[in-house]
Structure formats: C-alpha cells, structure tokens
Amino acid sequence: MTVHTEIRTTKRRPNLVQALTIGACLQILCIALPLLDVWLIGSIEQHVQNAYPEWGPDNVNLDRNAIAGYLVIVGVLGLAGWLGALWSAKKDVAVRAVVTTLFVVGTCVLLFDVGYAGEHYDPIVPLWLGVTLLVIPLLPGITAVMAAWVLPPTERADRHD
Template sequence: MNRQYSRSTYVALWVGLGLTVLAIVSAQLGRPLIGEHIRSGYPSMSQDEITSGVNFYAASLTVVGVLGVLGWVATIWRAHRGSRWIRWAAVVLALTGTSVAAFALLVRDTSGDTGLPPLIGTIGLLPCAAGLIAVVLMFTRAATSANNDPRRLHRSPRARTA
C-alpha cells in the first residue's frame, strides 16, 4: 500500500532542503565571521592558523550540509514513491541532523567560547525545525488525494437519495 503524505508534508520537506542549502551557503559566505570568532577567542593565533581553522569549519559544515541535502532528497523521493518505512527513516535523519546541529551550535572549544559564531550555528539549526515539522506531519493521518477531494466530502443531495 502506497502511503501518501499531505501537501504540507512536502512543503516542509522542500523548505528543509532549501534551508540546508542556505546553511551550506552561510558556512561559505560566513568565513570572515568564523575567522573573527576564532581571532577573538585566540588573539595570539597567527593568520595562517586562523585560516586553517576557518577552512576546517567551512569544509566540515559543507560536508555535513551535503549529507543533509542527500537525506532530504532521498526522503522527498521515497515519500513521493510511497515508501512505508520513510517516515521512520525521517525520524532517524531528523534526530541525527538535530544532534549534529546542536553540537555545532553549543560545543565549547578550549577558549571557553563556542566553536562557531552563534549566527552560523543558529542557521544550521533552521533545517532541523523544518525536519521536526515534516516528521510530525508524516505521522499524522495522511489523506489520499481521493479523501481530499471536496466532491467526496460534500455529497450533493441527489447523491444522498440515490
């Protein structure tokens, strides 16, 4: 039996994908912000060391983001195909993504400050909100397109007497 999800579910999935791409872009465009954040925590660090740290963070966030994009695409594709197990896979993906994003936002480095600037870390949490919404929607009663047809919900008086 193919399981069909509501339009809202697909909107949440596509928004999550878009927010993940935004997080990847923010990691790359936010390199100067990451550099300033590292410099403020480690004022004695050389510019080469700061650049190395920025490259590490940007690359790490990009790799995690690309994995997230693959997860979103696979979830959208399998949900569209009616896979019964995809909602449980979506739970695992959402929990994994939220754990990684929360770690990136909250982890403290040896300076005592967070490893990432709060803005970059917060942007990384945005796809998780969409993931939570999508998972909740996937577990609500999914109505098939026939059940969403207003003509079936509101029968005409002629149909009732027939």
C-alpha cells in the first residue's frame, strides 16, 4: 500500500485573488474621485448650483460636501467589501457566497447612486461621476464572480478521477 502525499505550493484561486486585488486598488481610485472633484474639478458644485440657482455659496458648499462625503463613505464601505472578499478567498471561506453577495449589493448601491433623484436634482450625483464610480469596479467585480464560480484546476482534476 502506498500513501500519496501532495504538497500544494500554489494559491488555490489565483485568478480570484488577482481580480479582488485589482478591484481593491481601483476602489481606492473611486474613493479619491469625489475628493478630486471637490478640490480640482468642481462638477459636484456646479451640479448643485444648477439644481438650486437661488442658493448662496455657503449652502452650495454644504450640499457639495454632503454629496462628496456620501460618495467617499460608500467608497470606503466598498473597499471594506473588496478586502473582506479577498480575505474570504485567501482563507477559502464561503468564497462563492461572499463574492457573489458583495457583487450584487455593491452593484445595487452604485446603480442607486447613478439613478436616485431628489427635489430639484435629476440625479443627486452628477451623471459622469455616478457612471464612472459604477463602471470602474464593475469589470474586476464580474471577473471575481466568474473566478469564484469556476473550480480551481486541482479540484477539476480531482473530480474526474
């Protein structure tokens, strides 16, 4: 009788870990975009001025800061999701459930950001910013979900034995 010992030196789900790492890095860009808009571009401020032309600079700045702050908070929560999914993938704990659930929740929140309107706003978040914040994490998110549902090569080989 022989004992077959196998030592795995490679990562279990390298494609998933790579997609989640890229997603986390891009999420940092998504956190920075609203801040860059406030400091350099000014599209949120212009968006508020167009919605409320009678407002003074103080009210416009308050609303601009509220919108940018909301987007930064959503971005930080998104980063926590990416890092949680990365932990799950590295520890191999409920990978499919975690990655799929976070993808669906994240996509729903970002679609809400793009489409939600209130009072004088068509959308509350300027369209270019909302769509950009939706599209940036979408590709690594789709890739991560696909990688989570595809069996690693070692498991596929084990199933055919």
